[in-house]
Amino acid sequence: xxxxxxxxxxxxxxxxxxxxxxxxxxxxxxxxxxxxxxxxxxxxxxxxxxxxxxxxxxxxxxxxxxxxxxxxxxxxxxxxxxxxxxxxxxxxxxxxxxxxxxxxxxxxxxxxxxxxxxxxxxxxxxxxxxxxxxxxxxxxxxxxxxxxxxxxxxxxxxxxxxxxxxxxxxxxxxxxxxxxxxxxxxxxxxxxxxxxxxxxxxxxxxxxxxxxxxxxxx
Amino acid sequence: xxxxxxxxxxxxxxxxxxxxxxxxxxxxxxxxxxxxxxxxxxxxxxxxxxxxxxxxxxxxxxxxxxxxxxxxxxxxxxxxxxxxxxxxxxxxxxxxxxxxxxxxxxxxxxxxxxxxxxxxxxxxxxxxxxxxxxxxxxxxxxxxxxxxxxxxxxxxxxxxxxxxxxxxxxxxxxxxxxxxxxxxxxxxxxxxxxxxxxxxxxxxxxxxxxxxxxxxxx
DNA sequence: GGAAGCCTATCGATCGGTCGATAGATTCGT
DNA sequence: ACGAATCTATCGACCGATCGATAGGCTTCC
Numbered sequence: 001x002x003x004x005x006x007x008x009x010x011x012x013x014x015x016x017x018x019x020x021x022x023x024x025x026x027x028x029x030x031x032x033x034x035x036x037x038x039x040x041x042x043x044x045x046x047x048x049x050x051x052x053x054x055x056x057x058x059x060x061x062x063x064x065x066x067x068x069x070x071x072x073x074x075x076x077x078x079x080x081x082x083x084x085x086x087x088x089x090x091x092x093x094x095x096x097x098x099x100x101x102x103x104x105x106x107x108x109x110x111x112x113x114x115x116x117x118x119x120x121x122x123x124x125x126x127x128x129x130x131x132x133x134x135x136x137x138x139x140x141x142x143x144x145x146x147x148x149x150x151x152x153x154x155x156x157x158x159x160x161x162x163x164x165x166x167x168x169x170x171x172x173x174x175x176x177x178x179x180x181x182x183x184x185x186x187x188x189x190x191x192x193x194x195x196x197x198x199x200x201x202x203x204x205x206x207x208x209x210x211x212x213x214x215x216x217x218x
Numbered sequence: 219x220x221x222x223x224x225x226x227x228x229x230x231x232x233x234x235x236x237x238x239x240x241x242x243x244x245x246x247x248x249x250x251x252x253x254x255x256x257x258x259x260x261x262x263x264x265x266x267x268x269x270x271x272x273x274x275x276x277x278x279x280x281x282x283x284x285x286x287x288x289x290x291x292x293x294x295x296x297x298x299x300x301x302x303x304x305x306x307x308x309x310x311x312x313x314x315x316x317x318x319x320x321x322x323x324x325x326x327x328x329x330x331x332x333x334x335x336x337x338x339x340x341x342x343x344x345x346x347x348x349x350x351x352x353x354x355x356x357x358x359x360x361x362x363x364x365x366x367x368x369x370x371x372x373x374x375x376x377x378x379x380x381x382x383x384x385x386x387x388x389x390x391x392x393x394x395x396x397x398x399x400x401x402x403x404x405x406x407x408x409x410x411x412x413x414x415x416x417x418x419x420x421x422x423x424x425x426x427x428x429x430x431x432x433x434x435x436x
Numbered sequence: 437g438g439a440a441g442c443c444t445a446t447c448g449a450t451c452g453g454t455c456g457a458t459a460g461a462t463t464c465g466t
Numbered sequence: 467a468c469g470a471a472t473c474t475a476t477c478g479a480c481c482g483a484t485c486g487a488t489a490g491g492c493t494t495c496c
Binding site: 022024105108146147149150156157158159160161163164169171175176179180183188 | 238239240241242243323326327364365367368370371372373374375376377378379381382387388389393394397398401402404405406
Binding site for chain 2: 440441442443444445
């Protein structure tokens with residue numbers, strides 16, 4: 001159960017506005033208005049506007065890394081591991097499209113110091129993918145992946161889900177995640193792959209981010 | 219041979235700045251300074267800052283549509299058609315990363331009217347992909363693509379190239395384009411695909427955009 | 437002499453951020 | 467127990483800087 005403090009309300013509003021209009025497209029007055037606060041009061045809860053952005057990104061990346069590690073823990077088969085990472089990534093980017101879009105799109109809005117720390121966090125997430133792909137290559141389950149081309153391509157493919165997914169679309173989200181995993185595994189593997197365990201990924205997403213929407217206040 | 223007028227210089231500078239810092243992250247004074255002009259003189263060549271952005275996007279999309287149509291004209295085999303579209307897309311997003319990144323990232327910075335026209339142009343480009351995929355599905359060359367999931371996924375995968383490609387990287391660009399095409403075709407097709415004709419795509423990119431870099435001024 | 441190209445100066449609005457103040461709750465000292 | 471001191475949350479007013487855009491006047495070149 002997450003409490004609904006003023007700080008969290010600001011965080012939530014900022015995620016929504018930054019995702020929709022971009023960091024530079026949102027002023028602090030607009031932020032304050034949506035959070036039902038004066039612009040001065042905002043600074044009681046945050047450092048600067050940029051620090052708020054960095055906090056949003058770190059929060060999202062921390063969850064992604066945690067969820068990713070949990071999804072592949074104690075799974076040896078590289079195909080199942082990569083498949084779970086893909087499914088998890090798709091689920092997260094569909095259900096938390098705003099946070100993840102901010103992470104993907106606004107890295108360049110950060111000053112060098114903050115950007116470095118965010119990029120480092122993102123790298124530690126992508127290393128999960130790189131490890132799974134490398135293991136699969138060595139075991140023969142995957143084709144050669146020269147210079148991480150496949151890793152980058154698949155990550156971009158899955159992140160794109162945040163740009164267009166709508167829960168009112170025709171395809172159930174679990175099916176979408178499975179479809180993406182199969183697309184990814186077919187692109188890499190020489191053999192027809194089995195679908196990963198999407199249910200466990202779904203469960204991890206649930207415990208990592210809480211209930212969908214999480215609008216547990218009026 | 220492209221002349222180097224002031225208007226084109228502004229266009230070029232705007233592409234670079236919008237790509238690097240985002241539309242809202244660039245002021246007209248910064249734009250003017252990089253174009254070696256006063257901010258007032260800018261308005262001798264453009265309507266508004268937003269109109270300049272829309273012009274950049276339409277220019278890029280016009281070239282993409284033209285190049286895409288040329289690449290698939292008189293090609294019947296759906297596998298070769300989609301492979302060429304992928305290769306072309308990758309080549310364009312690598313060599314003209316700035317324009318294409320602006321198109322991909324700044325659509326939401328446009329007011330509704332201008333956005334509609336840009337989205338319409340983008341749709342007519344994506345229709346080339348949709349047609350190739352639909353033909354391949356009907357001929358049995360591709361698996362079912364429920365609700366355009368594969369089209370969206372592959373497009374995002376290829377567009378991502380603009381975010382990370384560097385000409386100093388270890389892999390020659392033609393190889394990268396071929397690798398992406400094979401990734402895409404393997405993801406879709408039930409059989410091991412042949413690589414598309416990357417050379418012809420390369421030639422089309424050259425005639426559509428002119429020489430790489432096109433920094434034909436001091 | 438007139439259009440094209442470019443300038444300085446300026447506009448009102450908004451930017452991110454800080455100021456001192458205040459009302460109310462909590463903690464502390466005696 | 468009770469006043470003093472402190473803390474929390476909030477505000478309106480304001481800062482210098484920058485925003486996108488305009489007005490009007492010089493050159494330069496045909």
